[in-house]
Amino acid sequence: MYALVLYESMFGNTQQVARSIADGLAAVMRVETMEIGAAPSTVPEDVDLLVVGGPTHAFSMTRPSTRESAAQQAREPLVSRGVGLREWLDNARFASSHLAAAAFDTRVRRAPGSAARAARRRLRRHGVRVSAPAESFFVTGTLGPLADGELDRARRWGEHLAALLATPA
Numbered sequence: 001m002y003a004l005v006l007y008e009s010m011f012g013n014t015q016q017v018a019r020s021i022a023d024g025l026a027a028v029m030r031v032e033t034m035e036i037g038a039a040p041s042t043v044p045e046d047v048d049l050l051v052v053g054g055p056t057h058a059f060s061m062t063r064p065s066t067r068e069s070a071a072q073q074a075r076e077p078l079v080s081r082g083v084g085l086r087e088w089l090d091n092a093r094f095a096s097s098h099l100a101a102a103a104f105d106t107r108v109r110r111a112p113g114s115a116a117r118a119a120r121r122r123l124r125r126h127g128v129r130v131s132a133p134a135e136s137f138f139v140t141g142t143l144g145p146l147a148d149g150e151l152d153r154a155r156r157w158g159e160h161l162a163a164l165l166a167t168p169a
Helices: 013-026 064-073 085-091 115-125 150-166
Strands: 002-007 030-035 049-055 100-108 135-139
Touching: 002 013, 002 085, 002 150, 013 030, 013 049, 013 100, 013 135, 013 150, 049 085, 049 115, 049 150, 085 115, 100 115, 100 150, 135 150
Parallel strands: 002 030, 002 049, 049 100, 100 135
Antiparallel strands: none
């Protein structure tokens, strides 16, 4: 079995979460983690599980204007400097009819909205079977860092996704 974890990350928090999710999946399957700008426009047929994630900006997935705002706030170059998760999902193709998917985001705990829920809806519109509810991982402020315990929780969520995929429906 093979999982592809794609992420968009401004300040590195979502990237860290994606890597921890991949660590959880890796106990059961082969995993590749990739920044969204480097992702293929067509998800290969051999991918069994697609996990996508990005930061929540202005109640949803990033847009060019919110990425520009993030760049102005950043102390270092942004991790994701090109296409965002929203644009990738709008143009993505899915080669496999057996593909399962899940979505996650990073956000401030009390902030409204969720990039993961928006990504989940877009995946479903593409006809992709979404295997788990959207999951949020929390940062302590706009630039981060991640709240205590979130990387462990992300690894456990990855383990949970792997178990869901391994269990026949």
